[in-house]
Amino acid sequence: MYEALQKVISSYGLVSGFAVIGATMWLSYWISQRFTQGRLHGSAIAIFLGLLLAYFGGLFTGGKKGLVDISVLSGIGLMGGAMLRDFAIVATAFGVNIDELKRAGVPGVISLLFGIGSSFVAGVVVALAFGYTDAVSLTTIGAGAVTYIVGPVTGAAIGASSEVMALSIAAGLVKAILVMIATPFVAPYIGLNNPRTAVIFGGLMGTSSGVAAGLAATDPKLVPYGCLTAAFYTALGCLLGPSLLFFIVRGIAA
Amino acid sequence: MIIYGVALLSICTLAGIYIGQLLGIAIGVPANVGGVGIAMILLIFAGTYLQKRGLMNPKTEQGIEFWSAVYIPVVVAMAAQQNVYGALSGGPMAITAGVVAVIAGFALVPLLDKMGKPVATANSVKAESATSQA
Known part of the structure; x- marks a missing residue:
């Protein structure tokens, strides 16, 4: 009987994913109402629960995809995979105010440059503090603090060791996860409650998954504005990492 | 029909991500250059255009x-498939680097917001000129 159930769940993976995530959402909104009187958004709790389950998924299976590595739950992978994620993010743009968007252009570009610069410097300084001195490792770890994609892309281009590349990916993952969890709590203190600051926030943090989840947990109306700038962040980081940023670090470190 | 909306969304998504891919190849970056962002802009313009012509029901x-x-x-669902275990087992340096980068990002939000404000909103422009006259 269990085998038959298992067969149904795995061959209807996406449908099972809807059911599991739906139940998680229900539980999260119940916790939100029951224990925080709605002060902590249900979506924030749901995202946190998702991350927590992902931790145990990784702990028990040794895989890299969190809960999805548990074969019965692989449908969640399709539901939260790049295809449906991007599809849903684009859909949130429907109803965005064009004037609001036009005003966001210049601050968006400035925040992208500041965001990549500040994350990179943060990564390099921490790497220095932990005893790394060669330009290649410093740049790779700094790039990892930009996003977990920029790190390995940069590292591969400038010839970093696989150990340093793994560290840079971990730094980027920590950043993405922390943005997801911390944004709803920090938002009131940094004025993250309007399209303009959402655009700036997207450009400063840049990690698409972090920004997408962090804003969803803060105020879903802000999602399209933040995701719009964040969409350019990783590519700009991949462009600057192995070139300009590497040359600067090499110039200083040498 | 509902499918027209879904199809419009699909076309915008595919077109945006395709343009992002082409931009990536053009500037030699192994990443999609703003594909999702371009798709969003396409959807906003397509939606507004169709609404104006009364084709959007x-x-x-x-x-x-x-x-x-x-x-x-x-x-x-995306959060549930993050490599949380990998992130936390990356060691103190990886965790510190990630944390410091996030703190820097949060701290810069109000700073950048203030920086561009006088030109961005009419109200603060007025306030600005009022203070400079005083």
């Missing part, structure tokens, strides 16, 4: 709104 809009509404559950 409520049924069509529902096809887009459904996907916009399931955005949060999709993000929860």
Whole structure:
């Protein structure tokens, strides 16, 4: 009987994913109402629960995809995979105010440059503090603090060791996860409650998954504005990492 | 028909990501250059254009709104497949680097918001000129 159930769940993976995530959402909104009187958004709790389950998924299976590595739950992978994620993010743009968007252009570009610069410097300084001195490792770890994609892309281009590349990916993952969890709590203190600051926030943090989840947990109306700038962040980081940023670090470190 | 909205959303998504891919090849970056962002802009302009010409009816809009509404559950599913274990087992340096980068980002939000404000909103421009006259 269990085998038959298992067969149904795995061959209807996406449908099972809807059911599991739906139940998680229900539980999260119940916790939100029951224990925080709605002060902590249900979506924030749901995202946190998702991350927590992902931790145990990784702990028990040794895989890299969190809960999805548990074969019965692989449908969640399709539901939260790049295809449906991007599809849903684009859909949130429907109803965005064009004037609001036009005003966001210049601050968006400035925040992208500041965001990549500040994350990179943060990564390099921490790497220095932990005893790394060669330009290649410093740049790779700094790039990892930009996003977990920029790190390995940069590292591969400038010839970093696989150990340093793994560290840079971990730094980027920590950043993405922390943005997801911390944004709803920090938002009131940094004025993250309007399209303009959402655009700036997207450009400063840049990690698409972090920004997408962090804003969803803060105020879903802000999602399209933040995701719009964040969409350019990783590519700009991949462009600057192995070139300009590497040359600067090499110039200083040498 | 609902499918018209879903199809419009699909076409915008595919076109945006394709343009992002081409831009990546053009500037030699192994990443998609703003594909999702370009897709969003395409959808905004296509939606506004169709609304103005009266070609967007409520049924069509529902096809887009459904996907916009399931955005949060999709993000929860995305969170559930992050490599959280890998991130936390990366050691103190990786964790510190990530944390410091996030703190720097949060701290810069109000700073950058203030920086561009005098030109961005009419109200603060007025306030600015009033203080400079005083």
